[in-house]
Amino acid sequence: MTGNELPGGTYRVGDLTLTRFGYGAMQLAGPGVFGPPEDRDAAIAVLRTAVELGIRHIDTADFYGPYVTNEIIREALAPYPDGLHIVTKVGARRDDQGNWLHARTPAELVQQVHDNLRRLGLDVLDVVNLRVGGLDAPEPGSIADQFGALAELREQGLIRHLGLSTVSADQLAEAQTIAPVVCVQNFYNIANRQDDELLDSTARQGIAYVPYWPLGGMSPLQSDTLAKVAARLDSTPMSVALAWLLHRSPNMLLIPGTSSEDHLRANITGAALDLSSDARAELDVIGGEAQRD
Numbered sequence: 001m002t003g004n005e006l007p008g009g010t011y012r013v014g015d016l017t018l019t020r021f022g023y024g025a026m027q028l029a030g031p032g033v034f035g036p037p038e039d040r041d042a043a044i045a046v047l048r049t050a051v052e053l054g055i056r057h058i059d060t061a062d063f064y065g066p067y068v069t070n071e072i073i074r075e076a077l078a079p080y081p082d083g084l085h086i087v088t089k090v091g092a093r094r095d096d097q098g099n100w101l102h103a104r105t106p107a108e109l110v111q112q113v114h115d116n117l118r119r120l121g122l123d124v125l126d127v128v129n130l131r132v133g134g135l136d137a138p139e140p141g142s143i144a145d146q147f148g149a150l151a152e153l154r155e156q157g158l159i160r161h162l163g164l165s166t167v168s169a170d171q172l173a174e175a176q177t178i179a180p181v182v183c184v185q186n187f188y189n190i191a192n193r194q195d196d197e198l199l200d201s202t203a204r205q206g207i208a209y210v211p212y213w214p215l216g217g218m219s220p221l222q223s224d225t226l227a228k229v230a231a232r233l234d235s236t237p238m239s240v241a242l243a244w245l246l247h248r249s250p251n252m253l254l255i256p257g258t259s260s261e262d263h264l265r266a267n268i269t270g271a272a273l274d275l276s277s278d279a280r281a282e283l284d285v286i287g288g289e290a291q292r293d
Contacts, residue, residue: 005054006019006021006055007242007254007272008021008246011208013183014180016085017056018056018085019054021055021268022058022254022255023058024058025060025072025073026059026069028046028072030068032098033098034094035098037068043072043076043259048076048077049265050264053264056083056085057253059086059087059088060120061090061092062090062112063092063094063103066093067115067119078121086127087127088116088127089129090128091103091165092131100135109146109150113158114158116128124157124158124159125159125160126160127162127182127183128161129163130143133165133167136166136213138186142174143164147164147174147175147178148178154179161182162180163181164183164184166185183207183208183209184202185209186198187211188209188214190221191216191287202251203249208251209252210253212255214241214255221237225282225283226240226241229282232279233275235273238270239271244275244283247280254271
């Protein structure tokens, strides 16, 4: 299987070609994205399977574990095959109890970039996303100092492209006055549609949109409409939800995570569902239903 055979084909991010169906490495760490996995060999196997199946877009962060996922990625995949692109994030850290803490001073961001380079075994990072907001929503305020620090590293050749995570439209616009933004990674799925306007705006600008928690995250998706459509298609609600995202916009890139090879294959199969226009129209109303609830 090649990238073009994966659901959605590929999308250009700057001068990089990423498969629209990618892989999120978050779940390779232990419970709560903290500590090592129960089965390190299984984590290595799922990464190698992802690449064998044609995935060329892996999303990670050095604060997953912390450090665990990047170390496993390097062990599993280095030397990295041609065309494989690793996207990472900076702007957070973990304490000894596994809490998620902000780490956004320019000095902290610079150190995190160097930490990602070292643990991944790379000389340059393909894409670095600046994580700005809280767990699931943007926080207001300027990001000029933080994004400017990453832009300087880009000028130095340590980063190829820059992205943003958990940001508002205003913050995206501010960042674009400093350096090009190639992707936005925000909370979005079939039931959480607050970012519809920003998604459409990024599509017009040729900026990739990468939804995290595409299947609901800590609150898995639940919808009678989703379940009914899935039953009619002899599929599962989660498969239909992934397929809907790929149909939603051509700049949508998916990074569902799993620590299971079987689940990885099921996600790919599910995302490849061909949804009719009637099915998509029926599913489109789910976001409004969720907001009313």
